[in-house]
Amino acid sequence: MSAQMEVLIITGMSGAGKTVAVHSVEDLGYFVIDNMIPSLVGKFINVMEDSHQYNKVAMVIDSRARGFYDQLDGTIATLRKRDDLNVNVIFLDATDECLVSRYKETRRSHPLSPQGTILQGISKERQLMNGLKSRADVTIDTTTLTPHNLKVRIADYFGDGAGSNFYIEVMSFGFKYGLPLDADIVMDVRFLPNPFYLPALKHLTGNDAAVQEYVMDNPSAKNFYRHFLQLLKSTLPGYIHEGKSSLTVAIGCTGGQHRSVTIANRLAADLKKNDYTVNVHHRDVDKAQ
Known part of the structure; x- marks a missing residue:
């Protein structure tokens, strides 16, 4: 039996550090796709397996795909049943105050509240993601973490233990x-x-x-x-x-x-x-x- 493909799904609150997480897992050798639509996940993994070039893939699936988000639980459940895959879900979170502060620093609007307040968008997103957070394999609160601290934390969970790749x-x-x-x-x-x-x-x-x-x-x-x-x-x-x-x-x-x-x-x-x-x-x- 061939080795399992490592599949990592990165999700969580907008502004909680998914960009840093993407760079971190790329440094760990993952092939990464951002803003993946849940219904395409299985097809993407099959393409990666058929290529015989990648044994570690990661996908960012978050509230930007809200029109398809209700499919995510079923998608993850289907992936976990496959013997050829080792699936992990990482959920990034932070306090409301921290997320508001980060959005104000970047002057961006929240994806779930483009015309409303940032806090309204955060509230909608928490409701949308509450179930997924409880089923994640790894949850990281980034409120007090620097980008470097987050990178180290992710490497602790998903690195191969070989030390620095610098x-x-x-x-x-x-x-x-x-x-x-x-x-x-x-x-x-x-x-x-x-x-x-x-x-x-x-x-x-x-x-x-x-x-x-x-x-x-x-x-x-x-x-x-x-x-x-x-x-x-x-x-x-x-x-x-x-x-x-x-x-x-x-x-x-x-x-x-x-x-x-x-x-x-x-x-x-x-x-x-x-x-x-x-x-x-x-x-x-x-x-x-």
Whole structure:
């Protein structure tokens, strides 16, 4: 018998943290669909099973699907009868005062009371969801939880126990080709001596030992790199504590082929020595010089 597919249904009060929950389960390896209509749940799961690519799926079903919401109990009951599925329902809640405050901060109207007061919408939603809350496998009150606390709580319930999935993407690039849009930290190393102007090194890259030696033997490079590595090592635990699942560190020089590649390679190697999961990517190293 093949392994069961993990099916997670995320529901609860509007404003109680479903967006954070979606990001959290995505980081745990779930394929997530937001605002799912209950009548389509079974068909969606069958498609996922037939694809043989996903063994964990999550769906957000909430009051936005109110025209179909009365079908949800029957849908969940049908799923629980299937031997090929392990179904869990997570219900997110918060106090009325907390939900009102969050709506006022975002200046959004409540989906069940677009023309009325926020509190009226909350009251209607509680009546709609009262039965489902009592049948949920996991109920989390997010009133006093930060987004990070909620993420940790969800990982405790639905993670695989393997610990943090945090990883670091180290990339090199050339400023002449534009800044990387997805970088969290950008470091400019154009102040270092450029091997491009040496005929013996011009057509090599930072992946070659001769270029690496030229760049890293420079006293200014050694001093810079020591401080930069220490800065990253001291800040990475903070990113993890705040719930960030990945960090992209981009190292840039003029063409993205010599200095930035050298520093990126060295940085990736040293971070791996500190037990971080690291991938290194050289965006512009193969561009014509």
